[in-house]
Amino acid sequence: MTETEKTSFSTSSLRAYIMxxxxxxxxxYFHWATNSIFLTPxxxxxxATQMSVTGILxxxxxxxxxxxxxxxxxxxxxxFTGGIAAVMLTNYGYGLPAAIIAAIIAGVLIxxxxxxxxxxxxxxxxxxxxxxxxxxxxxxxxxLGGNTVPVSDETFKAIGQRNIPVEAGWGLAILGIALALxxxxxxxxxxxxxxxxxxxxxxxxxxxxxxxxxxxxxxWVMNAYQGVPIPVLIFVSIALIGVFLTTSTxxxxxxxxxxxxxxxxxxxxxxxxxxxxKVYALLGAFTGIxxxxxxxxxxxxxxxxxxxxxxxxIAACVIGGASLMGGRGTVFGACIGALxxxxxxxxxxxxxxxxxxxxxxxxCILVAAVGxxxxxxxxG
Amino acid sequence: MSLLEMRNIVKEFPGVRALDGxxxxxxKGEFHALVGENGAGKSTLMKVLSGVYPEGTFEGEILxxxxxxxxxxxxxxxxxxxxxxxxxxSLVKELTVGExxxxxxxxxxxxxxxxxxxxxxxxxxxxxxxxxxxxxxxxGNLGIGRQQLVxxxxxxxxxxxxxxLDEPTAALxxxxxxxxxxxxxxxxxxGVGLIYISHxxxxxxxxxxxxxxxxxxxxxxxxxxxDLTKDRVISEMVGREVxxxxxxxxHEFGDxxxxxxxxxxxxxxxxxxxxxxxxxxxxxxxxxxxxAGLMGSGRTELMTAIFGAWPGKYSRTVRVDGNExxxxxxxxxxxxxxxxxxxxxxxxxxILEQTIxxxxxxxxxxxxTGRFLTDATRELRAVREPMQSLGVKARTPMAVAxxxxxxNQQKIVLGKWLLTKPKVxxxxxxxxxxxxxxxxxxxAEVNKLAKEGLAIxxxxxxxxxxxxxxxxxxxxxxxxxxxxxxxxxxxxxxxxAAATGGH
Numbered sequence: 001m002t003e004t005e006k007t008s009f010s011t012s013s014l015r016a017y018i019m020x021x022x023x024x025x026x027x028x029y030f031h032w033a034t035n036s037i038f039l040t041p042x043x044x045x046x047x048a049t050q051m052s053v054t055g056i057l058x059x060x061x062x063x064x065x066x067x068x069x070x071x072x073x074x075x076x077x078x079x080f081t082g083g084i085a086a087v088m089l090t091n092y093g094y095g096l097p098a099a100i101i102a103a104i105i106a107g108v109l110i111x112x113x114x115x116x117x118x119x120x121x122x123x124x125x126x127x128x129x130x131x132x133x134x135x136x137x138x139x140x141x142x143x144l145g146g147n148t149v150p151v152s153d154e155t156f157k158a159i160g161q162r163n164i165p166v167e168a169g170w171g172l173a174i175l176g177i178a179l180a181l182x183x184x185x186x187x188x189x190x191x192x193x194x195x196x197x198x199x200x201x202x203x204x205x206x207x208x209x210x211x212x213x214x215x216x217x218x219x220w221v222m223n224a225y226q227g228v229p230i231p232v233l234i235f236v237s238i239a240l241i242g243v244f245l246t247t248s249t250x251x252x253x254x255x256x257x258x259x260x261x262x263x264x265x266x267x268x269x270x271x272x273x274x275x276x277x278k279v280y281a282l283l284g285a286f287t288g289i290x291x292x293x294x295x296x297x298x299x300x301x302x303x304x305x306x307x308x309x310x311x312x313x314i315a316a317c318v319i320g321g322a323s324l325m326g327g328r329g330t331v332f333g334a335c336i337g338a339l340x341x342x343x344x345x346x347x348x349x350x351x352x353x354x355x356x357x358x359x360x361x362x363x364c365i366l367v368a369a370v371g372x373x374x375x376x377x378x379x380g
Numbered sequence: 381m382s383l384l385e386m387r388n389i390v391k392e393f394p395g396v397r398a399l400d401g402x403x404x405x406x407x408k409g410e411f412h413a414l415v416g417e418n419g420a421g422k423s424t425l426m427k428v429l430s431g432v433y434p435e436g437t438f439e440g441e442i443l444x445x446x447x448x449x450x451x452x453x454x455x456x457x458x459x460x461x462x463x464x465x466x467x468x469x470s471l472v473k474e475l476t477v478g479e480x481x482x483x484x485x486x487x488x489x490x491x492x493x494x495x496x497x498x499x500x501x502x503x504x505x506x507x508x509x510x511x512x513x514x515x516x517x518x519x520g521n522l523g524i525g526r527q528q529l530v531x532x533x534x535x536x537x538x539x540x541x542x543x544x545l546d547e548p549t550a551a552l553x554x555x556x557x558x559x560x561x562x563x564x565x566x567x568x569x570x571g572v573g574l575i576y577i578s579h580x581x582x583x584x585x586x587x588x589x590x591x592x593x594x595x596x597x598x599x600x601x602x603x604x605x606x607d608l609t610k611d612r613v614i615s616e617m618v619g620r621e622v623x624x625x626x627x628x629x630x631h632e633f634g635d636x637x638x639x640x641x642x643x644x645x646x647x648x649x650x651x652x653x654x655x656x657x658x659x660x661x662x663x664x665x666x667x668x669x670x671x672a673g674l675m676g677s678g679r680t681e682l683m684t685a686i687f688g689a690w691p692g693k694y695s696r697t698v699r700v701d702g703n704e705x706x707x708x709x710x711x712x713x714x715x716x717x718x719x720x721x722x723x724x725x726x727x728x729x730x731i732l733e734q735t736i737x738x739x740x741x742x743x744x745x746x747x748x749t750g751r752f753l754t755d756a757t758r759e760l761r762a763v764r765e766p767m768q769s770l771g772v773k774a775r776t777p778m779a780v781a782x783x784x785x786x787x788n789q790q791k792i793v794l795g796k797w798l799l800t801k802p803k804v805x806x807x808x809x810x811x812x813x814x815x816x817x818x819x820x821x822x823x824a825e826v827n828k829l830a831k832e833g834l835a836i837x838x839x840x841x842x843x844x845x846x847x848x849x850x851x852x853x854x855x856x857x858x859x860x861x862x863x864x865x866x867x868x869x870x871x872x873x874x875x876x877a878a879a880t881g882g883h
Contacts, residue, residue, distance in 0.1 A: 247754075250745055250746060250754055257738075264729055264742075267710055267728055268743040269800075270710075270742075327731065
């Protein structure tokens with residue numbers, strides 16, 4: 001055979017290792033530069049909380065980018081849906097469940113509306129959501145009357161500020177480990193059915209060792225401070241949903257196909273438009289959830305809440321290896337991308353790097369990450 | 381001294397020798413027609429001449445006025461006085477006629493365009509050609525025919541000595557064709573050499589001084605047009621032996637599997653133009669129906685419209701197994717047991733960045749794994765059988781489709797459609813650009829599928845393929861059925877004659 005064959009598995013896992021190595025490098029540097037403050041349970045807990053909102057947006061954004069689309073309006077939509085929750089709780093005295101449901105449904109409706117304009121009226125996603133960026137920001141200002149609306153409901157604030165008990169954290173760890181083992185078992189069985197016929201349980205066990213160590217370390221670090229923060233718990237749940245949707249469902253497969261070659265997908269019987277509409281709606285729901293966490297953390301809804309969040313989310317996807325042309329990227333990568341961005345924010349704040357300098361550094365890193373990726377791709 | 385001489389041009393693509401020692405000469409003021417089947421090498425030869433394939437990517441020599449040329453790109457060939465007008469127009473629709481004519485060579489001072497001079501020169505040029513076109517009008521506002529004439533004016537503004545026209549009359553109305561021929565005669569009188577590629581033999585005979593026939597990348601012959609008959613040209617075009625790469629087979633036919641009535645499909649750009657005009661046909665279980673016709677005769681449009689995927693307007697009734705079906709999307713077609721192995725696998729068939737498995741299961745995913753969840757094990761198991769029977773050469777089903785050879789890619793597209801468990805299989809150019817071994821594999825599979833009772837509709841530009849595989853052949857000409865032959869009746873000469881519009 002003359003053709004060179006690369007398996008998608010090895011290239012994508014290589015990329016994942018490189019990203020983890022970069023992350024580790026950043027962490028070690030900050031730990032050293034901050035005189036051992038960075039890698040303490042307290043700071044890591046803060047870091048995890050800080051990345052939750054961007055991380056949730058990045059998971060939804062990644063799925064949308066996979067399909068070859070983009071959403072520039074998520075920051076404004078986050079502000080608007082957070083505003084709805086705050087106004088309902090504070091100005092109109094609705095209960096907590098109503099406020100939560102309203103924020104999420106508002107996100108879904110906005111996503112569906114913008115998705116319909118893109119998919120069915122063929123207005124480019126960039127234009128629709130650029131319009132959304134302006135319009136929904138205007139809507140927040142109108143809704144809040146230009147003021148900051150405080151929220152006093154303690155249960156609501158817990159969404160963004162509290163932690164789960166230490167015991168519950170260990171319970172989750174056990175659940176997580178069980179899940180990892182179950183998935184590894186299923187994988188080994190499918191290898192056996194298709195591959196050589198022999199099940200190598202040892203190698204399967206080794207494969208799952210990394211994730212298990214990761215779960216234990218994570219819970220241990222979080223418990224060493226105050227327990228797993230609720231925003232982090234929500235983010236991890238959404239990331240798992242994202243991983244499941246992209247790797248194990250027909251819907252996720254179609255997203256890759258539509259982004260990779262829309263014409264071939266259409267001719268293969270895929271309803272491109274409907275799937276694009278669905279992914280916009282999903283991102284809308286995630287945006288609503290992120291808005292709840294954001295509002296709860298700050299304890300109020302402000303007219304400028306969520307400004308520039310869309311760019312953080314897009315940057316996280318791109319740093320994580322997603323192609324804005326569609327068809328390429330992983331939820332895991334987007335999450336690592338979000339973690340890298342949050343680490344830079346956190347580390348530079350600890351180092352008292354001036355605000356303007358932080359922006360310059362982040363901008364340069366975004367461009368450099370994609371530049372290196374492109375160079376590697378050309379040689380590859 | 382010849383105006384142009386191309387000597388022993390050899391051009392290879394992976395697995396295919398597209399030009400195999402072609403020689404070609406053109407004299408001053410000569411009208412030289414270049415004819416041959418689709419894929420005979422005409423376009424490749426012209427791409428060599430125009431520098432699209434730069435020196436070093438082919439063997440052989442190009443001489444203009446006896447001096448050897450070394451084209452590193454299109455610019456070099458333009459500087460040597462060669463201008464090519466391709467089938468797809470290369471005008472910028474948003475710019476005016478004048479701006480297009482002088483694109484890249486605008487008369488200017490210090491980078492500021494001298495519009496008055498530009499339009500004056502454009503107007504002069506158009507007047508010389510007796511073209512009644514306002515140079516200040518946007519090109520997009522002109523009809524296709526007039527755009528073609530602008531393209532010729534543009535070529536002449538570069539003082540072209542050699543003008544190549546690739547199927548220039550395909551989109552023209554009768555009156556526009558006459559205008560074009562008038563202009564070409566004037567150019568001949570001025571000493572411009574013309575290379576004219578066309579399938580329309582009437583035009584070729586009317587205008588040419590000499591005719592060169594290409595077949596399978598070789599020159600079959602160059603003749604003075606006076607000594608030539610149309611039959612001779614056709615027999616030279618198709619004269620290749622139908623080799624024994626086609627498995628001998630007699631298919632047993634069952635009931636009618638697919639019946640299509642009154643299919644009419646309109647152009648996307650010009651909604652009043654019929655690309656397929658009231659075509660009806662049917663195909664039975666176990667039968668291979670070949671659809672022959674030249675490029676642009678409506679073959680692909682026909683299939684795409686049955687499949688519910690034609691982007692323009694269309695109307696037809698479709699019966700599957702005798703029952704009328706409403707098919708308005710590819711999903712409907714698949715649900716009714718129709719599969720469509722599309723042409724141009726890279727554009728319409730594959731997601732090049734993804735694995736063999738992901739590509740092969742795409743169309744039948746819900747049948748293989750269920751409505752909502754994917755299942756790696758079941759998918760791998762599902763693709764194993766077609767990969768083996770089609771002979772896909774890849775180390776693992778997880779190999780990325782874009783890294784495979786054309787033959788293997790084509791097999792993946794075919795496998796993708798077989799996994800939808802079809803009753804009717806459309807094949808559009810199933811062996812374009814793949815090597816002989818892979819072709820044979822695909823032919824064997826087509827025969828096997830027909831024996832298993834699948835109804836197959838085969839569109840191909842390669843006549844031997846259509847003749848070698850089909851039980852019945854329909855010939856399309858300008859969107860209509862021009863002729864229909866049984867396997868016994870069909871000969872290359874008859875099919876080619878029907879396809880070129882003569883009987």
